[in-house]
Amino acid sequence: MSLHEKSIAEIVAALDSKKFSCRELVSHHLDRITEANGYLNAYITVDREKALTQADAMDKARASGNAPILAGIPIAHKDIFCTKDIKTSAGSRMLDNFIAPYDATIVSKLKAAGTISLGKTNMDEFAMGSSNENSYYGPVTNPWRKDYIPGGSSGGSAAAVAARLCVAATGTDTGGSIRQPAAMCGITGIKPTYGRISRWGMIAYASSLDQAGPLTRSAEDAAILLEVMSGFDPKDSTSLNRQVPLFTQSLNNSLKGLKIGFCKEHFGKGLSSDIENAIDIAIKQFESAGASIQEIELPSSKFAIPAYYVIAPAEASANLSRYDGVRFGHRCENPVDLADMYRRSRSEGFGKEVKQRIMVGSFALSAGYYDAYYRKAQQIRRLIKNDFLAAFESVDLIIGPTTPSTAFKIGEKSDDQIEMYLQDIYTITSNLAGLPAASIPIGFSKGLPIGLQIIGNYYDEASILNLAHQYQQETNWHKMSPTAFSLEGIQPSIKP
């Protein structure tokens, strides 16, 4: 098996038995990036020298016997996580010149665990988008098909993992931005319970919804990374002050007696029939493993999209106020006065979608509209949470489609905002409620991957990963690799 098809556990074992070195592993992935990134545009920044230096350091640490657990594992960070000494752009022209003087907490944690960052991945500007078309650095191509979107906003991370340009990547999920691209790129992605992972150093889009998580090729890899990334951080007041379970320890629990719920409204109208069929097959798989399936109701879910598109833009409108050209980031040429500097710096620095959400959010918070929009949206949020709490009285997990359709063509939905916003119809509710949720690959439709969403109760990422892992023990969807990128060695030129 080639270097880039191995799971984290297989790599660790191979490094331990000196089948290859960290340097070989890292430079192999760097070479793949060099070869494929021009086509995929998955990475915004690649730091080859630093990655190789770190690889050498990890080889040394391994030789001396005091290597951290993930020493040498090559990963990538979504360009929303601040990294000391390397540009952090959030996919925006506004931050094209921004280098943070600190690492995000998860960047530090993953570094301390020995992982090696190959670079920073492309994303929708400030994580606003579901197709990765809103990046200042251009769209990302879906590794499964030319001219198709990879999903968003963590589209670069998902594409990089799917094309084997890194072993795993970090992402953020405010309304589905880990799960939706994971589904569209045929990989595994999990957004844990709100607060499980520190938000320090993660550029804010909508603070009460934003949550980081790993994008990986398997549930097992996700469990390994989630253990490293999770934990209370005194620098984030909203991070959970709770013991982090050992997610890897419960992966092999039996599914016997597990109660899985599904919501009828998630099927039928608006959902592709291939996706529905794939989910039916997956359900049979769960049942044969001893789980039971029952219907649940989430009556308030139908209000989720409107509530989300009030709350997220409202928070964003304030979160993005700091980009004013005064202290860092883009500043317009020769401002005539303060108002001119604000207006032009922000007009030039932000893309269309970002500006639109700032406008919507500012409107929703303005005097006279606050009660009708922001307050109402918060009430809906409470109802959605209550629906889930009621549902979890009778089931352990809730499954359904991650997305209404598989990946679509670049530009196909650019003019239809509602259609684009509906991409997140199944994923948004778990952000509004703060629940953990994952997407795993369960098949293909016309050559494009299909994702299954698994939502868990608060703090119960372990059950999600257990179900996902057991499913992946019986199926091979997660091992499927886009043909153009699964060939041994580096092809002179990759043309799918």
Next chain:
Amino acid sequence: MSRSDWQVDIGLELHVQLLTNSKIFSGASTQFGASPNSQACAVDLGLPGVLPVVNEAVYEKAVTFGLGIGAIINKRSVFDRKNYFYPDSPKGYQITQLNYPIVEGGKIEISLKKGKTKIVNVTRAHLEEDAGKSIHDQFHGQTGIDLNRAGTPLLEIVSEPEMKSSEEAVAYAKYMHQLVTYLGVSDGEMSQGSLRCDANVSVRRLDDETLGIRTETKNLNSFRFLERAIEFEIDRQITALESGESIQQETRLYDSIRDETRPMRSKETATDYRYFPEPDLLPVEIDDEYIDIIRKQMPELTEHKSERFMVEYDLNNADAKLLASDTALADYFEEVTGISGDSKLSANWIRVELMARLNRDSISIKGSPIPATETGYLISLIKNQSISGKIAKTVFEALWQGESSAQKYIEDNNLTQVSDSKELEPLIDSILANNPKQVEQYRAGKTKLMGFFVGQIMKETKGKANPQQVNELLNQKLNL
């Protein structure tokens, strides 16, 4: 214009910088006077990805203040974002508390002329962060931004509009200044911006039952400016209304050079702050146990202390009030009394000798060149008659001038009072022998001459003789 036809309503908003080592949402220092932007960390600069974490010391200060004015301490208070663009507001919003402030209600009693007093109710006090400073006059055509002050913790104290004159408003502000300083809530250094005042002023006809339209004059950083700004506004509003104009509800600035207020440029007055709950911070939860701990740690309130001074130290009302008015002064007094063993004499010395000098040289009690230990020791010598009051004053002045030890100074200059009759008797004998005429006259009944003999002895001993002892010995010898 006739002021007597009008009544005035004034409400004050005081912005009090809290006495904490670090900022409200970051670990950066709050020290005043550092070089620009040397005390602004990533959080204060509002860099991407940073998050605020509340410095818990601010809760302690806010609760202490709340207890100090008998207010309700809200068990749950919530931080909000107040959105506005300004270069010295790094995030584009200020974190403050809108609907659920930490302190609500409470009242204080202010002292007015002719011994009158008045109760003023406090509406609320909430926690928020200070902004940075814009420096307009040092860079040609450009504005400098100093973010050292950004994130300094503030308590905004809002009064009811119950004050009727600039005198009342100033008395209220002074009382609050004294209170927050006394309680250790703030250092109270007004010249450094530790207490700034916004004055809401409106006027109405005497028979009018509803408040007039108010103006808010911002950032008054001295009691004098507060008074002048209010006076100007009262006159301006009455003049305008009497000439048929109306008052605009607006924000104004006081120009101390022209002694007038004028409207802020409209650009500086945001109209809609689009408040919403701060999603980066959890609501503040405070329980009774915490409030009790703070209550027990609190310094004694001035009123309680002055009453205690009257009972415990037998001081008169005026001395007790004066000495209790300032924590450092009260502590000084109690230390001196502890050493001297004479509270009244100590109070007297502090008031007459020490405070006169401190006031003369504009030194605060904390900066007194004479420590309480020396003052106490000196008074103990007066009390046990080792030195006379007059000598003590000489020693005190020497200490003021830089002598470090009263004991050493007295020894070096041989100033100890002579009370030993073995030392005094030969002296008295020789004086009596040298003045036979006066002795004769005295014995013939001219007892006034006692003073003459005492004077001679004092002159001879350079004032060191114990006068009581001298009197007794003279009596013995003259009334043989």
